[in-house]
Amino acid sequence: MSNPTTTESKPAPPPVEKIKIKVDGREIEVPKMMPDWQGKLQPTTMLQACALAGVEIPHYCYHPKLPVAGNCRMCLVEFGTPMMGPDRKPVLNEDGTPKIAKSVLPYEPGTPRGAIGCATPITPGMELYPSSPATKQMREAIMESLLINHPLDCPICDQAGECKLQEYSVDYGKSASRFVEEKVHKPKQVDLGPRIMLDDERCILCTRCIRFTKDIVGDDKLGIVNRGSYNTIAAYPGTQFDNNYTLNTVDICPVGALTSKDFRFKMRVWFLKETKSLCTSCGTGCNTIIGSRENKMYRYEPRENDAVNSTWMCDYGRLNYKWINRPDRLSKVAGSRFKGEIPSEVWLEAVKAILAVLNKAPQDSVAIVASARQTNEELYLIKKMADKLGAITDSVPRTGESDRLLLHEDRNPNSTGARLIGISPQQMGSNLPKIADGIRTGQIRTLLVIGEDVTRHGIGAELLQKLDNLIVSDILPSKTTELAHILLPGCAHGEKRGSFVNVKGRVQRFMKAMEGPGEARPEWEFLKELVEGVTGRTGPATIEGLFNQMAKDVPAFNELTWAALGDQGVTVPL
Amino acid sequence: MIVKRKELSFWERLYLPAIIGGFKVTLRHFFRKKVTMQYPEEKWVVPEGYRGAPYLVKDPEGNTKCVSCQLCEFVCPPKAIKITPPGPDGQAADRPAAEKMPKEFEINMLRCIFCGYCQEVCPEEAIFLMKDYSLNGESRKEMIFNKEKLLALGGVHEDKIWKWKNK
Numbered sequence: 001m002s003n004p005t006t007t008e009s010k011p012a013p014p015p016v017e018k019i020k021i022k023v024d025g026r027e028i029e030v031p032k033m034m035p036d037w038q039g040k041l042q043p044t045t046m047l048q049a050c051a052l053a054g055v056e057i058p059h060y061c062y063h064p065k066l067p068v069a070g071n072c073r074m075c076l077v078e079f080g081t082p083m084m085g086p087d088r089k090p091v092l093n094e095d096g097t098p099k100i101a102k103s104v105l106p107y108e109p110g111t112p113r114g115a116i117g118c119a120t121p122i123t124p125g126m127e128l129y130p131s132s133p134a135t136k137q138m139r140e141a142i143m144e145s146l147l148i149n150h151p152l153d154c155p156i157c158d159q160a161g162e163c164k165l166q167e168y169s170v171d172y173g174k175s176a177s178r179f180v181e182e183k184v185h186k187p188k189q190v191d192l193g194p195r196i197m198l199d200d201e202r203c204i205l206c207t208r209c210i211r212f213t214k215d216i217v218g219d220d221k222l223g224i225v226n227r228g229s230y231n232t233i234a235a236y237p238g239t240q241f242d243n244n245y246t247l248n249t250v251d252i253c254p255v256g257a258l259t260s261k262d263f264r265f266k267m268r269v270w271f272l273k274e275t276k277s278l279c280t281s282c283g284t285g286c287n288t289i290i291g292s293r294e295n296k297m298y299r300y301e302p303r304e305n306d307a308v309n310s311t312w313m314c315d316y317g318r319l320n321y322k323w324i325n326r327p328d329r330l331s332k333v334a335g336s337r338f339k340g341e342i343p344s345e346v347w348l349e350a351v352k353a354i355l356a357v358l359n360k361a362p363q364d365s366v367a368i369v370a371s372a373r374q375t376n377e378e379l380y381l382i383k384k385m386a387d388k389l390g391a392i393t394d395s396v397p398r399t400g401e402s403d404r405l406l407l408h409e410d411r412n413p414n415s416t417g418a419r420l421i422g423i424s425p426q427q428m429g430s431n432l433p434k435i436a437d438g439i440r441t442g443q444i445r446t447l448l449v450i451g452e453d454v455t456r457h458g459i460g461a462e463l464l465q466k467l468d469n470l471i472v473s474d475i476l477p478s479k480t481t482e483l484a485h486i487l488l489p490g491c492a493h494g495e496k497r498g499s500f501v502n503v504k505g506r507v508q509r510f511m512k513a514m515e516g517p518g519e520a521r522p523e524w525e526f527l528k529e530l531v532e533g534v535t536g537r538t539g540p541a542t543i544e545g546l547f548n549q550m551a552k553d554v555p556a557f558n559e560l561t562w563a564a565l566g567d568q569g570v571t572v573p574l
Numbered sequence: 575m576i577v578k579r580k581e582l583s584f585w586e587r588l589y590l591p592a593i594i595g596g597f598k599v600t601l602r603h604f605f606r607k608k609v610t611m612q613y614p615e616e617k618w619v620v621p622e623g624y625r626g627a628p629y630l631v632k633d634p635e636g637n638t639k640c641v642s643c644q645l646c647e648f649v650c651p652p653k654a655i656k657i658t659p660p661g662p663d664g665q666a667a668d669r670p671a672a673e674k675m676p677k678e679f680e681i682n683m684l685r686c687i688f689c690g691y692c693q694e695v696c697p698e699e700a701i702f703l704m705k706d707y708s709l710n711g712e713s714r715k716e717m718i719f720n721k722e723k724l725l726a727l728g729g730v731h732e733d734k735i736w737k738w739k740n741k
Contacts (some may be wrong), residue, residue: 134654151741155643156673185741189673265674268644371627 009118019044023053037065046128047075047117048105052210055130058139058168060146060254061206062118065311067215072146072206074168076114076138079103079410082125085530100127109231114138143173149184149229153203159256161269165204191231193241195261196249196313197355200232206533208232214311217244217405226325230296233257244314244403251311260299260318267291267298275513276303276567278500280373280493281317282400283410285502288313288433290494290513296496297324297514305568310508314407323492324514326479330489334338337469337485346519351526354474354486355533357446357469365388366468367444369459370395370423371451372412374523375498375509377543379414381527381552382450386423388534391448392438394431396457399426408503413493415499416574432458439463447471450523451490453478473523489520497543498520501567501572508569509547582709621704625688627706627729628681630721631699637668638725639733642676646692647702654685655692672738678720683709699731 017032018156030049045068047057058071080102080144083091105111112134122128129135146165154160174564186200205224210233214220222239225234235241236502272291279286279300286309291299311450333346338355358366370382372395385469388531395418402409418424423433436459438444446469447459455461455478464470464483472484480489495516498511516522523547532538540546543561558572585591611618620626633639648654656676660667667675692701704727711717719727 047687152737155641155645160643188671261662265642265660266662267659270648271644464704 004270006129012399019079019122019124021049021122021125022053023050024131025127026053028053037063037067039110041077042550043121045076045118046079046115046120046126048079050117050121050128050130055310057117057130058164058172059118060164060204061208063208063211063252066208066211066252068119069207069211070116070119072204073116074139075117075140075147076135076142077117077120078112078129078132078138079120079567080127080129081123086563100125102269105531130238131296139168140174144178147173147177147206148179149186149201150204150313151183153199153202153256155201155527157256158269159202159253159258163256164254185248186230186468190234192235192258195301195319196241196246197259197261197264198233201259202255203233204255205231205233206254208252208254209258211250212252213241213243217243217245218247219245224250238471244316244407245405246316248302248312249452263299267293272298273513275432275494275511277494277510277513278413278508279313279317279411280500281314281411282402283408283412283415283503284309284406285312285413285500285506285508286317287508288317292494292513297321303567304507307568307571308502308504309406312406314403314405316407321494324494326476329517330474330477330481330487331516331520333486333487333519335472335484347521347526350486350488350535351529352436354471354530357471358385358389358530358534361389361446361469363396365393365444366391366446366448367438368393368423369432369435369450369452369454369457370418370448372396372398372415372418372424373493374414374418374451375493375496376414376417376421376501376550377421377498377546378450378524378527379418380526380546380554381531381539382448383421383423384440384531385527385534390430391405392435392444393423394435395428396452397428409470410503413502414500415456416503416505420501420572420574421504421550421554429457435459436463442459442466445469449484450527451475453480455479455483457563473526476518488523489516489518489525491516491520491522495520496524498522498524499547499562504574505574506569507557507565507572509562509565517533564572577715583685599620600622602614604698614708620707624705624707625690625703627683627688627727628686628690628692628701628703628724629706630679630701630724631728631731632725632728633669633733633736636730638721639673639698639731640679641667641672641698641700642674642679645695645697649691649695652685652687652690654682654687656682657679669738671741676721679724680718683723684717696736697701699733702725702728704728 020027020029029054030044034044034048035211050057057075060073061069080100082098083101085091094100102111105113174312175482188199188201192198210222213222221235222233226232250258271293276288277288277290279288280446287303287305289301289303290297300318302309302311303396304311333350366389368382368386368391370379398409398411399409415428445465449472451474451571457462461483470484471486472481472492473488474481475490475492485562493510494513497512501507528539540549547562551560558574560570581722587710618632630640642657644657647657657702660674667673690703693703
């Protein structure tokens with residue numbers, strides 16, 4: 001199958017120059033140059049080479065998306081290089097293999113001298129020994145040094161369970177401490193900014209947070225103050241660490257020094273179920289992981305996707321999840337028109353009642369306002385229904401301030417999808433006044449509202465009261481849901497599957513983490529029943545089938561398939 | 575198959591020797607030391623290391639020792655323990671250095687299998703299997719012990735380390 005789905009035009013890549021090295025005695029070929037944190041080609045480091053060989057090198061301060069600092073020393077590796085004779089020719093063993101000179105201390109030739117894997121480039125013929133006793137001993141010593149002043153805070157530390165210090169302690173550390181002196185006590189529960197809590201005792205001074213805020217965000221707010229073992233991370237005196245990306249430092253902090261005030265003491269991380277999802281707070285569509293337990297959502301974390309958000313996400317989007325757990329979520333099929341007497345059949349009755357209305361409605365008497373927060377699959381079903389009914393459709397534009405990094409001014413997660421599918425005109429919201437006029441003149445008698453409060457967008461309560469039929473589906477109560485003749489409770493993105501198209505045309509899918517409250521159903525399920533009732537033709541009954549059908553029908557999707565989206569999504573030309 | 579009944583001998587057919595033999599046993603026991611315990615007026619003294627009901631303990635200063643690390647909840651095989659962590663705006667911990675303590679701590683004694691994993695896993699020595707073996711109530715709800723009840727039943731545990739006090 002041809003693959004016309006990406007705009008990333010790929011000219012034939014230049015041949016990659018490779019060099020041969022040995023890792024733990026195993027010969028492998030690795031590229032001479034590899035992308036660094038900015039994606040620029042730099043000489044391959046020992047750490048990268050070992051990763052290619054499938055050997056993990058423990059590290060704290062190194063992060064693939066941050067400049068290399070080389071200060072934690074955890075990635076020390078014993079190594080050797082081919083020995084050179086006085087004639088600058090390699091010295092050979094008796095069997096013809098090059099003789100390797102192991103790196104040793106200059107004044108103590110019997111002691112191996114390691115090099116930090118994160119910052120040492122490899123050279124041809126180099127031999128790395130990441131599993132040798134000497135390397136193991138170096139790691140043990142580094143762990144011991146890092147743990148000297150570390151408090152025994154694990155029972156009260158939010159990082160416990162995803163803490164590198166814990167993990168490497170188990171893997172490479174010693175079980176008993178030899179330290180008999182008094183530990184240095186540093187400040188605890190330091191208020192670093194509105195969303196960040198700092199515990200200096202837990203900090204291992206890897207400076208990841210400093211580099212992130214300086215080099216990624218461009219807000220050089222953090223630094224190290226005080227001397228020697230009293231070194232502490234601090235914000236610039238008199239200021240708060242408060243940019244829109246502060247919570248990423250909590251993710252990259254390898255220990256529990258930086259913790260989120262929002263997530264503080266809420267749940268232990270090992271209970272959280274991780275579900276691949278997307279952020280719905282703006283058009284960027286950052287890839288996220290939902291952490292949920294027992295149908296309650298606890299946090300968002302960014303998920304790596306170099307085509308969208310690298311490994312970051314903004315604080316605005318990260319903290320915009322609390323509405324999902326709100327106790328006043330719509331959980332019952334309701335409305336003035338509809339009385340569901342038999343709870344088990346409430347949805348059947350509701351769909352029947354809506355179909356009775358729609359199938360009687362004359363052409364041009366129906367209007368549909370569908371939110372650009374709905375998934376592609378849902379918008380596609382709505383479009384099919386609208387085409388059959390001759391209905392006018394639109395979405396509601398939503399804008400805000402953008403920033404240089406990730407936050408986009410379009411605050412709808414799926415504006416592009418709404419335009420591609422044809423729910424919204426190119427100028428989103430330009431049909432809303434026409435719908436309002438239609439209701440005023442009495443031409444539009446039936447209005448379907450999916451996921452919006454239209455009373456705040458030009459179709460006021462007095463207009464809604466003029467309608468014969470107001471059918472609303474939403475998640476949270478609003479003025480519009482109060483006036484609805486038939487109200488259908490819908491699901492948040494964490495409670496269903498679907499796909500969004502971001503502002504750059506990246507089609508991405510998200511998975512289900514929780515069940516919707518009460519009688520709530522994913523919108524696509526009942527929309528599918530409505531479409532079948534209106535058109536008289538049955539369609540796919542799964543999200544996969546629905547997406548694949550949509551991709552065939554809507555030319556912009558280029559015959560993509562749900563499976564081809566993968567976890568990272570696919571870019572379609574806009 | 576037909577099992578043939580053994581013919582009784584004359585001595586056996588006399589009947590009285592067997593009766594007398596039975597009374598002899600009864601008489602022998604009649605004069606021996608009594609072993610029946612008058613439960614519930616009299617209670618059994620449980621041996622050291624007995625695994626009874628798990629309760630929460632306080633330190634000698636009356637502070638809640640549990641810091642809501644939820645390891646017991648994690649390890650509990652029948653999922654009898656349910657802890658509600660304090661969250662960012664929860665009540666301050668009894669010991670300020672410990673930073674947190676559970677908002678609610680529930681053990682469903684109907685589910686508990688008295689395995690002792692919670693005691694074993696606890697990094698704070700805050701939960702112990704005590705010697706209570708007779709747990710009863712009039713409803714299932716009553717058998718879910720909350721934090722207040724568990725602390726009251728658990729009493730004070732002599733603390734040797736004072737981990738959070740000397741921080």
